[in-house]
Amino acid sequence: MMRSSDQQVLRKATPVEQGNPADDQRMFRRCLSQYGTGVAIVTTADGASRFAVTVNSFSSLSLDPPLLLWSIDRKSRSFDAFSSCEHFAVNILSSEQIELSRHFSSKITDKFADVDWAPGRFGSPLLSGCIARFECSAEARHDGGDHMILIGRVQQLERFEGMPLIFSQGQYSIPLEHPDAPGEPAAIAAEQPNTLANNVLQMIFNAHHALSEAFDEHRRAEGVSIAVARVLATVHGHPGIKVDAVAGQTYLGQRDAEDAVAELAQKSLLVHSVDGGLRLTPSGAALRESIGERWLAFQNAQLESIPPADISVLMRTLKRLIEQTTQERTATEAVSGE
Amino acid sequence: MMRSSDQQVLRKATPVEQGNPADDQRMFRRCLSQYGTGVAIVTTADGASRFAVTVNSFSSLSLDPPLLLWSIDRKSRSFDAFSSCEHFAVNILSSEQIELSRHFSSKITDKFADVDWAPGRFGSPLLSGCIARFECSAEARHDGGDHMILIGRVQQLERFEGMPLIFSQGQYSIPLEHPDAPGEPAAIAAEQPNTLANNVLQMIFNAHHALSEAFDEHRRAEGVSIAVARVLATVHGHPGIKVDAVAGQTYLGQRDAEDAVAELAQKSLLVHSVDGGLRLTPSGAALRESIGERWLAFQNAQLESIPPADISVLMRTLKRLIEQTTQERTATEAVSGE
Numbered sequence: 001m002m003r004s005s006d007q008q009v010l011r012k013a014t015p016v017e018q019g020n021p022a023d024d025q026r027m028f029r030r031c032l033s034q035y036g037t038g039v040a041i042v043t044t045a046d047g048a049s050r051f052a053v054t055v056n057s058f059s060s061l062s063l064d065p066p067l068l069l070w071s072i073d074r075k076s077r078s079f080d081a082f083s084s085c086e087h088f089a090v091n092i093l094s095s096e097q098i099e100l101s102r103h104f105s106s107k108i109t110d111k112f113a114d115v116d117w118a119p120g121r122f123g124s125p126l127l128s129g130c131i132a133r134f135e136c137s138a139e140a141r142h143d144g145g146d147h148m149i150l151i152g153r154v155q156q157l158e159r160f161e162g163m164p165l166i167f168s169q170g171q172y173s174i175p176l177e178h179p180d181a182p183g184e185p186a187a188i189a190a191e192q193p194n195t196l197a198n199n200v201l202q203m204i205f206n207a208h209h210a211l212s213e214a215f216d217e218h219r220r221a222e223g224v225s226i227a228v229a230r231v232l233a234t235v236h237g238h239p240g241i242k243v244d245a246v247a248g249q250t251y252l253g254q255r256d257a258e259d260a261v262a263e264l265a266q267k268s269l270l271v272h273s274v275d276g277g278l279r280l281t282p283s284g285a286a287l288r289e290s291i292g293e294r295w296l297a298f299q300n301a302q303l304e305s306i307p308p309a310d311i312s313v314l315m316r317t318l319k320r321l322i323e324q325t326t327q328e329r330t331a332t333e334a335v336s337g338e
Numbered sequence: 339m340m341r342s343s344d345q346q347v348l349r350k351a352t353p354v355e356q357g358n359p360a361d362d363q364r365m366f367r368r369c370l371s372q373y374g375t376g377v378a379i380v381t382t383a384d385g386a387s388r389f390a391v392t393v394n395s396f397s398s399l400s401l402d403p404p405l406l407l408w409s410i411d412r413k414s415r416s417f418d419a420f421s422s423c424e425h426f427a428v429n430i431l432s433s434e435q436i437e438l439s440r441h442f443s444s445k446i447t448d449k450f451a452d453v454d455w456a457p458g459r460f461g462s463p464l465l466s467g468c469i470a471r472f473e474c475s476a477e478a479r480h481d482g483g484d485h486m487i488l489i490g491r492v493q494q495l496e497r498f499e500g501m502p503l504i505f506s507q508g509q510y511s512i513p514l515e516h517p518d519a520p521g522e523p524a525a526i527a528a529e530q531p532n533t534l535a536n537n538v539l540q541m542i543f544n545a546h547h548a549l550s551e552a553f554d555e556h557r558r559a560e561g562v563s564i565a566v567a568r569v570l571a572t573v574h575g576h577p578g579i580k581v582d583a584v585a586g587q588t589y590l591g592q593r594d595a596e597d598a599v600a601e602l603a604q605k606s607l608l609v610h611s612v613d614g615g616l617r618l619t620p621s622g623a624a625l626r627e628s629i630g631e632r633w634l635a636f637q638n639a640q641l642e643s644i645p646p647a648d649i650s651v652l653m654r655t656l657k658r659l660i661e662q663t664t665q666e667r668t669a670t671e672a673v674s675g676e
Contacts, residue, residue, distance in 0.1 A: 013466070015496040021404035031495045032398040032406070034470035035430045036502045036513055038373035057397045060370040061409055062483025066359035068370070069409075069482070071399055092373045128351070132372035142480050144407070144489065145400025151482065157369045158353040161558060164374045164506050168513040175374055175504050175511035177564070177589075200649060201549060201637050203656040208546035210663040211539060220499060226515070251515075299539050302663065306655055311538060313651040317644055318541040325548040325640065 026259055033256070036168035039093045041104050042070060043117075043125040044078075044085040050112050050125050051081040054105045056167050057147070058090060066154040067139060071147040079148070085138060088152060089124035092132040094162040095174040098251065100127065101165065105254055106244075121156060131162040170227055170256030204318075211302070218298050224291055227252055227260035232280065232288040235270055240277035364597055371594070374506035377431045379442050380408060381455075381463040382416075382423040388450050388463055389419040392443045394505050395485070396428060404492040405477060409485040417486075423476060426490060427462035430470040432500040433512040436589065438465065439503065443592055444582075459494060469500040508565055508594030542656075549640070556636050562629055565590055565598035570618070570626040573608055578615030 021028035037056040044051050053076055061067040068090065072082050082088065093101055104111055116128035120135045127133070136152025143149075166173040219229070230250040235241060238249065247257035261278065264270045269284035280288060303311060359366035375394040382389050391414055399405040406428065410420050420426065431439055442449055454466035458473045465471070474490025481487075504511040557567070568588040573579060576587065585595035599616065602608045607622030618626060641649065 015498055018496040019494070021492045021495055022402075025401045025404075027497075028401060028404050028492070028495065029398075031470045031472070031497045034497060034502055035376035035378065035396055035398075036504045037375060037397075038506075040373065057399070058373055059375075059395045059397050059407075059409070060367075060373075061395070061487070062485050063363045063366060064360075065483045066363075066366050067483045067485075069397075069487070071397070071407075132369045134369070140480075142478075142487075145403045145405045147400050147405075149399070149407070149480075149487070154359045154366070156357070157359055157366065158356040159365075159369045159372060160353055163554075164372055166374045166504060166506065166513050168376075168502050168504065171513075171515055173513035173515055175506040175509075176514040177509055177511055200641060200653060203653055203660070204542065204545050204549060207542050207656040207660050210660045211542060214663045216501075302659060303538060305662065306658060310651050310655045313648050314655045315538060315541055317648045317652045318545040320644060321640060322541070322545050322548045324643065325552045 029255065029259075030170075033168070033170050033253075036166055036173075039097075039101050039165045039167050039172075040070065041091045041093065041100070041127060041130075042072075042082070042088055043091065043127070044081055044088040045119065045123040045125065046081055046085065049081070051078040051085075052104050052111055052125070053078050053082070054101050058092075061151065067151055068134060068136065068154060069149055069151045071144050071149045074146055074148060082150065083141065083148060087122035087124050087135070087137055088150070089120050089122075089126055090134040090136065090152065091127040091130040092134075093165040094129060094131045094160075095165045096162070097129055097165055098172050100129070101172070102248055102254075131160050131164060133158045167253060170253050172251045172253075204321075214302075215295075215298070218294075225260070227256050228264065229291055231257065231260040231264060232269070232284065232291065235278045235280050236285065236288050239279050240273065240275065242277055243272075246278070367593065367597075368508075371506070371508050371591075374504055374511075377435075377439050377503045377505050377510075378408065379429045379431065379438070379465060379468075380410075380420070380426055381429065381465070382419055382426040383457065383461040383463065384419055384423065387419070389416040389423075390442050390449055390463070391416050391420070392439050396430075399489065405489055406472060406474065406492060407487055407489045409482050409487045412484055412486060420488065421479065421486060425460035425462050425473070425475055426488070427458050427460075427464055428472040428474065428490065429465040429468040430472075431503040432467060432469045432498075433503045434500070435467055435503055436510050438467070439510070440586055440592075469498050469502060471496045505591060508591050510589045510591075542659075552640075553633075553636070556632075563598070565594050566602065567629055569595065569598040569602060570607070570622065570629065573616045573618050574623065574626050577617050578611065578613065580615055581610075584616070 017027055017030070019027060021031070038058065039054065039056055040058040041052055041054050053072060055070050055072070057071045059069050061069045070090065072079055100115070103115065112125060117125040120126045122135055122137070124135060126135070134152065134154045135156040136154050138150060139153040140151040141148055142151075163174055166175050219226070227250070230252060231246060234246055234249045241249065243258065243261055246261060247254045250257055252260070261270070264284065265272065268281055269287060270278050270280050273279055355365055355368070357365060359369070376396065377392065377394055378396040379390055379392050391410060393408050393410070395409045397407050399407045408428065410417055438453070441453065450463060455463045458464045458471075460473055460475070462473060464473070472490065472492045473494040474492050476488060477491040478489040479486055480489075501512055504513050557564070565588070568590060569584060572584055572587045579587065581596065581599055584599060585592045588595055590598070599608070602622065603610065606619055607625060608616050608618050611617055
């Protein structure tokens with residue numbers, strides 16, 4: 001499935017957009033989000049008051065001394081707390097904590113009320129379920145335009161099992177290991193080519209990758225961004241949905257969801273009703289239907305040449321594999337959770 | 339496939355490791371790599387000399403003014419160039435540029451000789467095939483322990499199509515969109531439940547996710563880290579391989595591969611031969627075989643209850659889907675590449 005590097009270069013030679021970021025902040029943000037990041041919640045405490053911000057500006061900085069950095073928006077309601085605190089904690093989110101990320105990005109007043117946490121040794125809240133936690137003393141602060149850079153000296157850390165949550169191109173994602181790496185299912189299969197079990201699993205993995213890639217290229221060829229397609233589908237499925245709820249339904253970042261809503265409103269594809277809810281216009285509904293039909297046609301085309309009897313065996317077998325995998329795991333967890 | 343949050347908390351309550359990072363740099367590095375990042379190559383030029391470093395310390399900083407930051411190891415051979423340059427360019431790598439990432443992390447003298455690049459408007463090399471490129475003036479520099487922080491003011495940017503390369507938990511990865519997001523195959527299927535095409539594709543996607551997750555939990559339960567399993571498999575498959583080549587074969591970061599080699603050597607599971615190559619010891623070979631057998635037993639167990647005739651139809655059908663997807667794409671590219 002590798003393409004020749006020549007074709008690669010040709011396909012990518014033309015920028016989707018370019019310019020001076022001072023002229024267009026949204027363009028700058030779209031370009032920045034080409035760099036994938038994890039998601040961290042930074043916390044601090046001041047007496048009985050607790051503060052938290054969700055950031056994707058975390059970065060490792062120095063091993064010796066052990067330093068890390070992140071930056072905070074000067075407009076953040078927690079800016080004063082973080083600009084003067086002596087300690088803070090960085091909580092790295094797992095792939096299962098999208099909800100927690102949203103919760104701490106929201107405008108809820110007491111964000112710690114419904115969350116499982118405990119104070120660390122310097123008082124900063126440590127959140128449960130994270131895959132790493134760093135308790136830091138504030139080492140230095142630097143000006144960073146509309147943000148301030150905070151450097152922390154790590155005093156204590158913890159690492160937990162789990163996969164990281166990734167934020168990439170405006171969407172929450174999970175990292176997929178390279179399937180050809182040694183020790184991964186496809187590579188084990190290649191090593192033992194005559195083993196039926198390996199061949200079947202490898203085939204499922206490969207089919208998934210081939211279909212994902214074909215689907216993605218098809219969408220790009222249609223010129224519809226993922227954000228726009230998701231917002232259209234969501235507003236269609238939930239007419240009257242509030243702007244604030246769109247990000248949650250679409251698995252998009254708050255700003256990316258808002259940008260897509262603004263783009264669709266500007267093109268008269270959706271409207272803000274008097275009750276503050278979003279609704280598709282007739283042309284928005286038509287675009288959404290046309291996208292849906294194209295995806296469906298694409299998917300039907302994939303199956304056109306397969307005999308119906310084979311499809312029914314395929315369905316039955318995959319269903320069985322999924323069911324037994326899920327059952328096994330539930331059984332294991334029930335035991336380990338005792 | 340969601341677990342109850344109670345089980346979640348129980349499973350994650352105990353850290354894999356914890357402590358003061360000043361006592362154990364490798365532990366600190368493992369904790370830091372729980373935060374996924376993209377991969378960027380930063381370049382600059384000084385007359386006819388060109389410099390480049392591969393980093394995962396990139397971060398967005400400010401929208402107004404448009405600032406970004408990254409940090410450079412004070413021990414880097416390019417440190418002097420970057421500590422005095424007036425301009426630099428940040429090139430964000432796509433998921434198809436693992437090789438380029440390695441190339442610029444390697445010790446090759448003229449790294450630009452075999453690479454497709456062109457000078458930007460301020461002279462810094464811009465690399466082909468990247469998904470975003472930022473041409474910056476050096477705005478400020480700050481001390482960061484064993485690194486130096488560089489802040490760039492973005493003067494010009496470009497965005498290209500493509501998926502980002504992700505570096506997470508020491509491995510190169512690609513971001514997988516949340517399958518339940520609206521507009522994704524599984525969600526389209528849920529919206530149109532009576533459409534056969536959607537059901538089949540959804541089933542393949544779900545089977546892949548269920549098997550991946552089961553496989554991953556199985557590996558964790560065995561207590562073998564991904565890095566160690568991959569290095570064992572690689573040295574077994576390539577006896578005499580040099581340490582420098584292990585990272586490339588395992589899709590691990592250079593340091594993570596070196597750490598795994600060091601861990602295996604310390605446990606007498608592999609040895610450095612007199613020719614500088616790596617070889618498994620008898621106990622290393624035995625561990626590798628035992629891991630392989632466990633994976634195989636796991637995979638066989640998944641298929642145990644499926645009738646052989648169904649497996650053969652499953653194989654045939656998936657193979658056909660993969661082949662036609664790949665053929666279609668090759669045909670499309672041949673046209674668009676003209």
